[in-house]
Amino acid sequence: MDLRRLHSLLRKRYETEGWWPASSPWEVMVGALLTQQTSWTNVDKAIAELGRRGVLEPAAMASAPTKELEEAVRCCGFFRQKAERLRGMAAHIMEEHGGDPDGLLSRPDARERLLERPGVGPETADSILAFGAGRPCFVAAAYCSRILSRTGILETSDYCSIQDFVHNEIGRDTGALTELYALMVEHAKRHCRSSPRCDGCPLNDGCRFGP
DNA sequence: TTCCCGCAGG
DNA sequence: CCTGCTGGAA
Numbered sequence: 394m395d396l397r398r399l400h401s402l403l404r405k406r407y408e409t410e411g412w413w414p415a416s417s418p419w420e421v422m423v424g425a426l427l428t429q430q431t432s433w434t435n436v437d438k439a440i441a442e443l444g445r446r447g448v449l450e451p452a453a454m455a456s457a458p459t460k461e462l463e464e465a466v467r468c469c470g471f472f473r474q475k476a477e478r479l480r481g482m483a484a485h486i487m488e489e490h491g492g493d494p495d496g497l498l499s500r501p502d503a504r505e506r507l508l509e510r511p512g513v514g515p516e517t518a519d520s521i522l523a524f525g526a527g528r529p530c531f532v533a534a535a536y537c538s539r540i541l542s543r544t545g546i547l548e549t550s551d552y553c554s555i556q557d558f559v560h561n562e563i564g565r566d567t568g569a570l571t572e573l574y575a576l577m578v579e580h581a582k583r584h585c586r587s588s589p590r591c592d593g594c595p596l597n598d599g600c601r602f603g604p
Numbered sequence: 605t606t607c608c609c610g611c612a613g614g
Numbered sequence: 615c616c617t618g619c620t621g622g623a624a
Contacts, residue, residue: 412620413620424620425620426621428619428620428621429619429620429621429622430608430609430618430619430620430621430622431609431610431611431619431620431621432611432612432613432618432619432620433619433620434611434612434613434619435610435611435612435619436620467609467610468610468611469609469610469611470608470609470610470611470619471607471608471609471610471621471622472608472609472610473608473609474608474609474622474623475608475609478622511622511623512621512622512623513622514621514622514623515621515622516620516621516622517620517621517622520620532620534620534621535620535621536620574620575620577620578620579620581620582618582619582620586617586618587617587618588617
């Protein structure tokens with residue numbers, strides 16, 4: 394089992410159409426902060442609620458009352474942190490980039506700049522770059538480590554090591570990298586959970602957890 | 605390692 | 615009722 398084969402097998406099994414729905418780079422950024430340890434159904438609700446309250450766009454969000462943001466994102470959990478982080482990001486976009494998220498995302502050092510923002514770690518930064526700015530960088534989620542390890546493809550939990558490995562194996566193609574990430578998330582939810590559900594798993598042939 | 609946190613799904 | 619969620623920071 395290698396990464397190419399895994400990609401191929403997952404592609405036959407799962408659908409990634411309409412993955413990470415967002416109407417703008419800014420919505421990708423908002424979603425990326427909200428979806429940490431949170432299912433997308435709740436993120437979707439929160440984004441709709443932010444829009445309903447008129448505090449979704451950077452300018453409004455930056456000056457919104459804390460309580461307003463907290464109530465809007467409450468359903469995502471960790472709502473105090475997330476409200477603060479959202480407002481911090483919005484304020485940064487307003488102050489440093491004239492309210493235009495692309496001002497940040499188009500910079501060569503966008504990743505480093507994102508990582509300086511409170512609440513933005515490697516995974517969140519890369520998901521913003523890949524889905525919001527179309528950059529060819531793989532999002533090496535915790536799920537990926539689990540799947541690659543169990544299948545014996547790569548034995549490490551180090552973020553950068555996993556990302557480098559995938560970049561080398563798949564190539565710097567945004568479509569392929571985002572698709573693989575989405576497929577691995579779907580697979581982790583369906584079969585490769587913390588307690589494995591190997592029954593009907595498309596990777597059973599070649600996985601050490603398989604029958 | 606632990607805390608942050610509510611909620612959808614089974 | 616119990617799991618797990620498209621993580622990050624202290």
